[in-house]
Amino acid sequence: RAKSAGGNRFELADPEADARAITRHGLTTALPAALERGEFFIEYQPLVHLGDGSVRGAEALVRWLHPQHGVIGPDRFIPLAEHTGLIVPLGRWVLEESVRQARTWEARHKDAGPLRVNVNLSPMQLTHPGLVSDTVEILERAGLEPGALCLEVTESALIGADDDLLKPLRRLAEMGVDIALDDFGTGYSNLANLRRLPVSILKLDRSFTQGMQHFPADPVDLKIVEGIVALAHSLDLAVTVEGVETGAQADQLRELGCDTAQGWYYARPGPPDQLHELALADATS
Ligand code: C2E
Ligand code: MG
Ligand code: MG
Ligand code: MG
Secondary structure, eight states: EEOOOTTTTTEEOOHHHHHHHHHHHHHHHHHHHHHHHOEEEEEEEEEEEEETOOEEEEEEEEEETTTTEEOOOOOHHHHHHHHHTTHHHHHHHHHHHHHHHHHHHHHHOOSSSEEEEEEEEOOOHHOTTTTHHHHHHHHHTTOOOGGGGEEEEHHHTTTTTOHHHHHHHHHHHHHEEEEEEEEETTSSSOOGGGGGSOOOOOEOHHHHHHHHSSSOOOOHHHHHHHHHHHHHTTOOEEEEEOOSSSHHHHHHHHHHHHOOOSSSSTOOSOHHHHHHHHHHHHHHH
């Protein structure tokens, strides 16, 4: 037990917290070299149309293959990269790699409908002055049309956003890039505020889907989702749901009018070929 200097507050010695702190620090300092050495890779999780079950694209989810610790998930290192600013070059790499991948799906899969790619953007990338020009350049270099790209921005990153923050997103939306509001329903955004955001897709957070795990689902939960879907559609926004783990959830969400779904019920995040195979299976079924 250590008493903090001068105060009457006690801090418990917590060896686990120390270990975590060291790891955090260790991971943080290892990030730049990891990017240079190519230790990051991307998994793609299919996005499925709830109406007909067809695969429409995938969300790009970055992972770190650490030489000592194995695969590390983004929840552990994205906040660190955000903190140090490394998220800007890392995010640019994710975008470039995902756009290139989407172009490859397109080329290998001419007969099916277009396969789109969703890429997550961190708050710091939003304020980076190169966002629009980098994105344009990356799309042009890969030869991918802007409509095949969707950028996901969390609701919390846009809460209280002023016009300066929204301007680059507006530019991208005008070019045809879709903007999705990620983790929708976890923040405290004013629903009326949705009108000023240049978004075309709401991604309903996994917590809503989890509320439907039990049968019968809580009628209040259902009413809330129904209300959000109605509002979204009245504003011309499509609704994607995250974290669909069972067929019963998928049925329920389809009935509630959701447009697109993503979750383990359909597929876990996986290598780029998984998407190609699923899309191919669609085309031949
Ligand atoms: P997100 O954008 O909300 O992504 C969805 C997360 O839900 C992913 O976690 C995905 O693997 C997980 N998931 C998908 N289906 C299911 C399901 O049925 N059940 C459950 N329990 N989970 C499911 P993941 O891959 O660990 O990513 C976590 C977060 O890290 C993402 O949340 C996103 O905010 C962030 N992230 C991932 N890649 C990037 C990136 O390239 N850039 C930035 N800035 N953030 C990223
Ligand atoms: Mg996302
Ligand atoms: Mg999400
Ligand atoms: Mg989420």
